[in-house]
Each structure stands twice: as structure tokens, then as C-alpha cells.
Amino acid sequence: MAAPLGASPTPPPPPTLVDIPLSKTEDDYASNSLAYDDIVRFTPAPTLILDASLIVRHVSDSYVTVSAASDREKLVGRHADDIFDIAVTLPAFAPARKAVRAARDTRRLHQMKIVTETGDAWNLRAVPIMRHDSLRCVQMEFLNVTEEHQRQLELIERSYQNETYRILVETVRDYAIFMLDPSGHIATWNAGAQSFKGYTPAEIIGQHFSKFYSQEDRNNNKPARELRDALSDGRCEDEGWRFRKDGSKFWANVVITPIYRDDVLLGFSKVTRDLTERRKAENSLIAAYEEASKLKSEFLANMSHEIRTPMHGMLSALTLLLDTKLNDDQRELTQVIQESGDVLLQVINDILDYSKLASGSFSISHDIISVPDIIQSVLRAHQACHRPEVKLESFLDPQLPRSAEGDSLRYRQIVQNLLSNALKFTETGYVRMIVRLKKEDEGYFTILTEVVDSGIGVPANGSNTLFTPFTQFDNSATKRYKGTGLGLSICKSLAELMGGNIGFHPNPEGRGSVFWFTAKLKKCKQLKHIENLQHSKEALKILTSTLVDPRETLRLVAANKRILLAEDNLINQKVMLRMLAGLGFDSVDTALDGKQAVAKVTQEQESAPYDLVLMDVNMPIQDGVSATKELRDKGLQVPVIAMTANALKGQAESYIAKGMTGYIAKPVDRNLLVKLLLNCLKRKSDG
Amino acid sequence: MSVSDDKGGDIMSIPGAEDTIDPATFEQILEMDEDEVEREFSKSIVYDFFGQADQTFKKMDKELEKKEGKYLKELSELGHFLKGSSATLGLTKVKDSCEKIQHYGQLKDDSGTKDIKEEEAQEKLAKIIKQAKTEFDEVKEVLKDFYKDDAE
CATH class of the missing domain: 3.30.565.10 (Histidine kinase-like ATPase, C-terminal domain)
Incomplete structure (x- = not known):
């Protein structure tokens, strides 16, 4: 059959092809008409032509190849069912048989896709050819569509994935997830974004994302900076205030990631989380902690105070008790109580110091x-x-x-x-x-x-x-x-x-x-002056070490010492003068208020400076604290002892912090005064 | 510094002395006397105090009546002033009342810790000044007795 094809130098003109079926008689369909034969024989789609009783009449070369039949003559003239049985390389012939019959019976084109177990896909087409309402023949095509089928499968898979992600993103309500185009305009908007930023997709898509930032951030160019950072680092994360449609703000965690396809920037994905609640919780935790720690310190300080006051009472009473006539057993027991009391007091003082240090209300004097x-x-x-x-x-x-x-x-x-x-x-x-x-x-x-x-x-x-x-x-x-x-x-x-x-x-x-x-x-400052006093200090040391009674020691120290007594209450002044005289001070001046005191100290500084000032705290015109401050500001380092009836703990320390050297509570206890005077006067001669 | 004093008589044995006088503080004043029979120094101090207290109470009455300007501050300062001398002498009760005058004048409560209203302060001041005067009169009698002063 190839010979006539090759023998004919010029193929017949196309119109003849169309004319062929028409010019043929009913029995002519199997004729060796050149065009007809070629169509069936050389079609690249593997094809069988069956007659109305499903006997194979024609077989295309391509069919012979795919069916791996050794001889095309073995196929022609056989019943379709037989062929479908022997051919082993073509897939699933049960469907083929079904298709042929369906085409014959329904007289309609029947097409089906078959996927074999090996994953090959075939497209089966059975075309009934009708003439004058009676079946002339059935054209069967077997197209291998495996590749196309694979592609399709991939496509389905991909679209399924896309769909999943889309649904995931769209339905997440706790996160605002949306896309920005490369210039930062909003391209997509999910339910989360809508629910906590308040914009509907229609309102916001196309707007620039800097809309969510504060004016200040915008002025600082923060939105653009974040996109730039995302581009250079591959990701940009930030925590800060963002604003909703209604103007309210929320504390957000924002992650911006650039999205590329084939190295082309498509835009950015932006995920925003609302951390307001977490931040609130964190802040209240911190506040609670600080409050608790402050309360603890205050509690400690207060409790220590409350314990210390009766403690002092108890210890003083014990001291008095020890002075009474006790037998040895009683004395020993009393001493045990006293020692334990002293330890307890030390513990309480420690706690008080610690809580003061912890609360930062502790100062060091100079x-x-x-x-x-x-x-x-x-x-x-x-x-x-x-x-x-x-x-x-x-x-x-x-x-x-x-x-x-x-x-x-x-x-x-x-x-x-x-x-x-x-x-x-x-x-x-x-x-x-x-x-x-x-x-x-x-x-x-x-x-x-x-x-x-x-x-x-x-x-x-x-x-x-x-x-x-x-x-x-x-x-x-x-x-x-x-x-x-x-x-x-x-x-x-x-x-x-x-x-x-x-x-x-x-x-x-x-x-x-x-x-x-x-x-x-x-x-x-006056270091040299002090070194000169070294001698008198040594002398004093010898004295103090040999003498036991502090009042006797003070009497020796008191000689030639000049004291200024600043006290507005004449009765107190009189008593103090008498007391000082009794202690051996014969050169005591008085001042009635702070101003007088400052004036006198300044005035006497040149000729015969005072060795010590006893300063009442509450005085008219100028109080003792401010007078002392004034003296210190003038560079006068004379020891100043505060006398006060406001013997509150802490207040005394504040006097010292303000420049006083020491303090004594009123009514002035002579023994305490002796100690304090000794301390200050000795220190003065030392330094 | 023993309180009992067999030479000059013990002030604490005088009725009414208990609670109104702090023996240790008063003893300290007595020790300043050169002569334990005459007690010239301590007596002068005590009588000075009588005068000072009378004057101060008068000033207090005036200020309390005035109820204007800085009268509260004045009262507080007067309280503090008399507190100082009564403390020096160990006149415990008078001293304590004076301290309260000082606090009320600063619109604080008894202990000087909590704030109070001006009206409340006025009320409390009137009461405490009256009380201080009574206490002063009582301790005055004790002291007079001590110094064997039978005038009046």
C-alpha cells in the first residue's frame, strides 16, 4: 500500500479527499482509495477501524507499534474483543470493549480516560460513524496521555495546596496576615487583619501600610526602614504600638518577610500579632513585684521599729535591774537576758539597715x-x-x-x-x-x-x-x-x-x-594644720589611756576649750551652762538663735575659734540645721552637736547628713553629753 | 546618780510627784546645786520655769482666742518652747501635753503622724492647753512643797 503512495508524484487535490466518502458506494468504505487509506494507515494516533459488527477492518501503523503486534494482518478481520484480549501492551481492554459497545449502542462519540496501574494514562475514543441512521463503522483511537496526565496531577496538587494555604490564612483570626506589594501597598487582607485592625478588605487594599503606624513612627520613616531591613536581612521583626481604624492603639509584634519568585520581588508578607494583653500582663506582673518588694521593705522597717522600741525599754530596765542588789543566780540570769537582748537588738538593727539599704533611703555622712x-x-x-x-x-x-x-x-x-x-x-x-x-x-x-x-x-x-x-x-x-x-x-x-x-x-x-x-x-582641706596637731593628739592619747573616768578625762580636755551654746529657751540655756561649767568648761558663750550663732562663730574664728557648738535644732529666726549648713558652707569645720527634743530615729541621722557632727536628745543626759563631748573634742584635736 | 537623797529629802516622796516628774532628769538638775540645803540654783531654775510657763500659757490663750493668721504655727512653736524647758526639768506630764500642743498646731494628731482638720485641732488645742495648765498647777504644788515654799 505504500507503493501507490510513493508512485503517485502529485497527490490528488484536497477537494477529492472530501469527495471520497460521498463518491463511494456503501460497500466501498474498504476500497483502496489512496487518501482514505493513508489517513487511517498513517495517522499518528493509534487507530482501529471496526465495522458495524466490530470486526477489525483497518489498523494504523501507530497502533501496530504501540500494541506491539508482530503482524498487522493478524489483526485485520478479527473481532474487536479478540484483539483487545491478545494485545498485551495496550492498557485496560475491558474499558475499550465497553467504550466500543457504548459508542455502537448509543451512536454517540464515546471518550474515556484510563489510568493504568503503572501510572500510564490513555485517552480512549470510540467514534461511531453513521450513514443514513445506520452504523457504518467505529473508529477507535488510543492516545497515550501519560505526560499530560502527570502535568494535570501536579496542577491539581498545587492548586489544592494553594487553596489550603489560602483558607488557613483567611480564617486565622488571631493574626493579621496580609501581603504588601513591593512598594508597601496592601495587596491582600485576612479575617484576622480585619478583626483586629478594623478595616474591611475594600477599605484597605491598595493603601500604604504605614497607615498602621503612629505619626511619630511615620515621621521617623519607620515603615520604609522596616521594608528596607526586611530586604537586606530577609526578615524584619519589630514590637511596638500600631493603630486600628478607630484610632485606638495596640502593642504589636510584626514580622515582615520579602517574597520572591524567580528572583523577582513580588512583595512582602506581613504578620501582625496583638500583644496588648501579654504586655499588660507583663507590666502588671512587674508592678506587682515592685509593690511587693516595697511593701516588704516597709514592713520590715516598720516591724523593726515596733520591736526596737519595747526592746530598748526592756534593755534599759535590765540595766537598772543589774544595778540593784541581786544574788549571784539572779545576776547570772539577768546577764543572760541582757546578752540575748543585745543580740536580738543587733538582729533587728541589721534588718532595719538592710531594709533601708534595699529601699535606697540610706545616706552616708561626711x-x-x-x-x-x-x-x-x-x-x-x-x-x-x-x-x-x-x-x-x-x-x-x-x-x-x-x-x-x-x-x-x-x-x-x-x-x-x-x-x-x-x-x-x-x-x-x-x-x-x-x-x-x-x-x-x-x-x-x-x-x-x-x-x-x-x-x-x-x-x-x-x-x-x-x-x-x-x-x-x-x-x-x-x-x-x-x-x-x-x-x-x-x-x-x-x-x-x-x-x-x-x-x-x-x-x-x-x-x-x-x-x-x-x-x-x-x-x-586643712591637712597640714592637722598634722601639726599630731603632738597634742599623742599627748591626749596617753591621758585617755591612763584615766578611766570619762568625766575626769573630759575635765582635762575641757581646759581652755571654748564652747558656743545656741539655745533660745533661757531655762534650758541656764541648765546647760551650769552643766557645762560642772564638766569643767569655763569659757562658754551663748546665742539665742541660729543667726546669732553663725555670727559668733564667724566672728570668733579669727581670734579665738570655738572648739565646739551645742546647737538647739528648733530656734526662732534661724533654726539649728540651717545655721549649721551655713557654717559648713563657709568652710567652718567646728564640731556641731545638735540638741533636740524631737528625738525621732532617722531625724538624728538627717541632722548628721546636713553637717552636724553628732546629736543629743533633750532632756540632755549628762553622761551621754560627756561621751559626745569627749568624742567630738578628741576628734577635733585629732583632725 | 541615785535618786534617793537622804540629805535634801526625796521629791518623789511628795504626793503627786509620781508620774509628773522624771526622777533621773530632775536629779540631774539637783546635782548642779552647790549647797544641798539652799538649792539656790535648781530653785532659781524651777521658779524661772513657773514664770515662763505662766507667760507661755497666756500667749497660748491669746493665740487660741485670735484664731487667725498664723495662730496655729504660733501655738505649735509655743508648745515646742515650753516642751523644751519642761523636758529639761523632767516635768513629764507638762512636757507630754506641750508636745501634743506642738503637734495639733501643725494639724497633726497626738503622735504627730496623721493629719487632722483645723476645727478638730482647735478643739483639741483648747482641751490640751487646759489640761497642761492643770498639770502645771499640780506639779507646781509638788515643787513648791519640795522647796518648802509656803507662800500662797
């Missing part, structure tokens, strides 16, 4: 102090009562300043605490106090004070918490050492208030600990 004197005095106090098995030693750097500005009470408190700790935890060996001038610059001395002991030391795991409040490394139920665990943390705060530091390291000599702290003390 008196003229002598570090060696403080150390000596602390050592003296402990010398008497430590274990005989423990040697108490001290080394004082001769370079230590004899005087500097600082808070003697607080410096002493640290030294005392470290020393009594060392003695508490050392059963044999030594406790050594080393005080050195660590650094000296133009304005300050830095003093390093070390307490070295050969005691039980500190376990390695305890050294971290040494300075933490309320911790003691011996927290066992059978605690051997009493205390609140506040001492060191108070020392730490005090050292820091003095511009210094505190620390611990194990004793390099083996057993025991070394506790050290530094304090920055301001240099005094």
Missing part, C-alpha cells in the same frame, strides 16, 4: 574620721571578749591618713562586722586585721581593710552567696552560729556607698578566710 582610731577602738572592744586560744593581731599602714572625710559609724560597722565574723568562726589560731593605704590621688584616699583568720573558712560552693541577703552557708537545722545572714550583705551595700568594694578569698596560708573591703575617703 565627718572627719580617723581610720587608725576607728580600727583601734574596734580592736579594743574585741580584745576583752575573744577566746584566749585566738590571737588578735593588727597591722596598720603608717601611711594611713590621720584624718579624712567619711562616715565613721558606717566604716566602723563594716570593720566590726568582719572582725566579729572572723572571731565567731575561728576557734584557734589568729585573727589579723590589716589596714593599708591602697591608693592616694588628688582628692581621695582609698583604704583597703583586710580581716584574715585561721577559722573554718568558707566552702567553695558558699563563696558565691556570701554577700546575698538572708543566706548563711551554715543553714543546717543544728545551726551553730546565730545571726540573720544580713551582716555581709549590709557591709557590701555600705562599702559600695563609700565608693568601695567588698570581697572574699581563702586564706593563702591555708586554713581560714580573708575578707576585705575598700573605702574611698575624701581628703580634708
Whole structure:
């Protein structure tokens, strides 16, 4: 059949092709008409032509190839059902059979798609060819559509995914998720965005996203900056205030991510979360915590006060009781009560100090102090009562300043605490106090004070918490050492208030600990003058060490001392004058108010300066505190003792903070006055 | 500083002295006397105080009647003033009342901690000044007795 095709140099004109079926008689369909034959034979779609009784009449070459039939002649003339049975490479012939019959019976074109188990897809087409209402033949096509089928499957899969994401995004209500175009205009809008920003999609799509920012942010160009950051970093996250349609604001977490397809920027995805509730919760937590901690400090301070007042009463009563005639047993018991009371008072004072330090209402005074004197005095106090098995030693750097500005009470408190700790935890060996001038610059001395002991030391795991409040490394139920665990943390705060530091390291000599702290003390201005007084100080020392009665000591110190008494109440003035005279002061001037006092001190400064001022606090015209301040402002360092009937705790400290040297409560107790005068006058001759 | 004084007689044994006089403080004043029979110094102080108290109470009455200007502040200062001297002498009750005058004058309650209204302060002041006067009169009798002053 190929020969006629090849033999014909010019194919017949197309109209003939159309004419063919028409020019043929009914029996002619199997004729060897060239065009007809070629169509069926060489169509690339594998094709069978069956007659009305489903006998194969024609087979296309392509069918022969795909069906892998060895011989096309074996196919022609056979019944379709047979063919569908033997051909093994063509898929699912049951459907083919069905299709053919359906086409024949319904006389309509029948098409079906078959997917085999191997994943191949075939398109089966059975075309009934009718003439004058009777079936002439059936054309069957077997098209392999596997590739197309695969593509379609992928497409379905992809659109399914897209759909899923779309539904997910659209239905999320807790997040605003939307797209921006590359210039930042809103392109999509989900339900979450609508519900918490308040705009409907119609209102907002196409608008610029900077609409959600505050005016301030917009002025700072924050929206554009965020897009830029997202582009350069691949992501931009921010927390801040954003605004709703109704103008209300919410605290938002925003993530902006650029979206690319094939390296082309499509826009940005923007996910916004409303953190207002979380932020509110966080803030209220913080506030609650601060409130609780403040309440705790206040409670501690108040309770300590409440406990301390009756404590003082009890201890004073005990002192009086000890002065009465007691037998040995009673005396011993009373002493036990007194000692326990003293310890308890110390504990309460610690707590009070700590709560004051914690609440920040603690101030350091700036008196003229002598570090060696403080150390000596602390050592003296402990010398008497430590274990005989423990040697108490001290080394004082001769370079230590004899005087500097600082808070003697607080410096002493640290030294005392470290020393009594060392003695508490050392059963044999030594406790050594080393005080050195660590650094000296133009304005300050830095003093390093070390307490070295050969005691039980500190376990390695305890050294971290040494300075933490309320911790003691011996927290066992059978605690051997009493205390609140506040001492060191108070020392730490005090050292820091003095511009210094505190620390611990194990004793390099083996057993025991070394506790050290530094304090920055301001240099005094009249240093030279003070050094000149060194002699009189030494002389005084000899005196004080040999004499026991402080009143006798004061009498010696009082000679040639000049005192100014500022007191507006003449009765009090008279009593004080008498008392001072009794103590050996024969040169006492008086002032009736603060102004007079300032005038007198200033005036006498040149000729015969006062050695001390006793200053009533409440006076007309100018009160004692402001008078003292004025004196200090003028650079006059004369010791000033405040006298007040407002003997409230804390107030006294505030007087000292305002420049007073000391204070005494009214009615003035003579013994206290003696002590205070001795202290101030001795200090004055020292520094 | 023993309170009992077998030479000059014990003020605390005088009826009415208990609670109105702080023995330790008053003793301190007595110790300033050179002569324990004459008691020239302490007696002068005590009598000075009588005069000062009378004057101060008069001023207080005036201010309280005036009820204008800085009368509350004045009253508070007067209270503080008399508190100072009565404290020095150890006249406990008078001192305590004076302290209250001081507080009320600052529109504070007894202990000086809580705020009070002006009207309340006026009421309290009138009452406490009256009380202070009575207390003063009582302790005056004790002191007079102590100094064996039989005038009046």
C-alpha cells in the first residue's frame, strides 16, 4: 500500500479527499482509495477501524507499534474483543470493549480516560460513524496521555495546596496576615487583619501600610526602614504600638518577610500579632513585684521599729535591774537576758539597715574620721571578749591618713562586722586585721581593710552567696552560729556607698578566710594644720589611756576649750551652762538663735575659734540645721552637736547628713553629753 | 546618780510627784546645786520655769482666742518652747501635753503622724492647753512643797 503512495508524484487535490466518502458506494468504505487509506494507515494516533459488527477492518501503523503486534494482518478481520484480549501492551481492554459497545449502542462519540496501574494514562475514543441512521463503522483511537496526565496531577496538587494555604490564612483570626506589594501597598487582607485592625478588605487594599503606624513612627520613616531591613536581612521583626481604624492603639509584634519568585520581588508578607494583653500582663506582673518588694521593705522597717522600741525599754530596765542588789543566780540570769537582748537588738538593727539599704533611703555622712582610731577602738572592744586560744593581731599602714572625710559609724560597722565574723568562726589560731593605704590621688584616699583568720573558712560552693541577703552557708537545722545572714550583705551595700568594694578569698596560708573591703575617703582641706596637731593628739592619747573616768578625762580636755551654746529657751540655756561649767568648761558663750550663732562663730574664728557648738535644732529666726549648713558652707569645720527634743530615729541621722557632727536628745543626759563631748573634742584635736 | 537623797529629802516622796516628774532628769538638775540645803540654783531654775510657763500659757490663750493668721504655727512653736524647758526639768506630764500642743498646731494628731482638720485641732488645742495648765498647777504644788515654799 505504500507503493501507490510513493508512485503517485502529485497527490490528488484536497477537494477529492472530501469527495471520497460521498463518491463511494456503501460497500466501498474498504476500497483502496489512496487518501482514505493513508489517513487511517498513517495517522499518528493509534487507530482501529471496526465495522458495524466490530470486526477489525483497518489498523494504523501507530497502533501496530504501540500494541506491539508482530503482524498487522493478524489483526485485520478479527473481532474487536479478540484483539483487545491478545494485545498485551495496550492498557485496560475491558474499558475499550465497553467504550466500543457504548459508542455502537448509543451512536454517540464515546471518550474515556484510563489510568493504568503503572501510572500510564490513555485517552480512549470510540467514534461511531453513521450513514443514513445506520452504523457504518467505529473508529477507535488510543492516545497515550501519560505526560499530560502527570502535568494535570501536579496542577491539581498545587492548586489544592494553594487553596489550603489560602483558607488557613483567611480564617486565622488571631493574626493579621496580609501581603504588601513591593512598594508597601496592601495587596491582600485576612479575617484576622480585619478583626483586629478594623478595616474591611475594600477599605484597605491598595493603601500604604504605614497607615498602621503612629505619626511619630511615620515621621521617623519607620515603615520604609522596616521594608528596607526586611530586604537586606530577609526578615524584619519589630514590637511596638500600631493603630486600628478607630484610632485606638495596640502593642504589636510584626514580622515582615520579602517574597520572591524567580528572583523577582513580588512583595512582602506581613504578620501582625496583638500583644496588648501579654504586655499588660507583663507590666502588671512587674508592678506587682515592685509593690511587693516595697511593701516588704516597709514592713520590715516598720516591724523593726515596733520591736526596737519595747526592746530598748526592756534593755534599759535590765540595766537598772543589774544595778540593784541581786544574788549571784539572779545576776547570772539577768546577764543572760541582757546578752540575748543585745543580740536580738543587733538582729533587728541589721534588718532595719538592710531594709533601708534595699529601699535606697540610706545616706552616708561626711565627718572627719580617723581610720587608725576607728580600727583601734574596734580592736579594743574585741580584745576583752575573744577566746584566749585566738590571737588578735593588727597591722596598720603608717601611711594611713590621720584624718579624712567619711562616715565613721558606717566604716566602723563594716570593720566590726568582719572582725566579729572572723572571731565567731575561728576557734584557734589568729585573727589579723590589716589596714593599708591602697591608693592616694588628688582628692581621695582609698583604704583597703583586710580581716584574715585561721577559722573554718568558707566552702567553695558558699563563696558565691556570701554577700546575698538572708543566706548563711551554715543553714543546717543544728545551726551553730546565730545571726540573720544580713551582716555581709549590709557591709557590701555600705562599702559600695563609700565608693568601695567588698570581697572574699581563702586564706593563702591555708586554713581560714580573708575578707576585705575598700573605702574611698575624701581628703580634708586643712591637712597640714592637722598634722601639726599630731603632738597634742599623742599627748591626749596617753591621758585617755591612763584615766578611766570619762568625766575626769573630759575635765582635762575641757581646759581652755571654748564652747558656743545656741539655745533660745533661757531655762534650758541656764541648765546647760551650769552643766557645762560642772564638766569643767569655763569659757562658754551663748546665742539665742541660729543667726546669732553663725555670727559668733564667724566672728570668733579669727581670734579665738570655738572648739565646739551645742546647737538647739528648733530656734526662732534661724533654726539649728540651717545655721549649721551655713557654717559648713563657709568652710567652718567646728564640731556641731545638735540638741533636740524631737528625738525621732532617722531625724538624728538627717541632722548628721546636713553637717552636724553628732546629736543629743533633750532632756540632755549628762553622761551621754560627756561621751559626745569627749568624742567630738578628741576628734577635733585629732583632725 | 541615785535618786534617793537622804540629805535634801526625796521629791518623789511628795504626793503627786509620781508620774509628773522624771526622777533621773530632775536629779540631774539637783546635782548642779552647790549647797544641798539652799538649792539656790535648781530653785532659781524651777521658779524661772513657773514664770515662763505662766507667760507661755497666756500667749497660748491669746493665740487660741485670735484664731487667725498664723495662730496655729504660733501655738505649735509655743508648745515646742515650753516642751523644751519642761523636758529639761523632767516635768513629764507638762512636757507630754506641750508636745501634743506642738503637734495639733501643725494639724497633726497626738503622735504627730496623721493629719487632722483645723476645727478638730482647735478643739483639741483648747482641751490640751487646759489640761497642761492643770498639770502645771499640780506639779507646781509638788515643787513648791519640795522647796518648802509656803507662800500662797
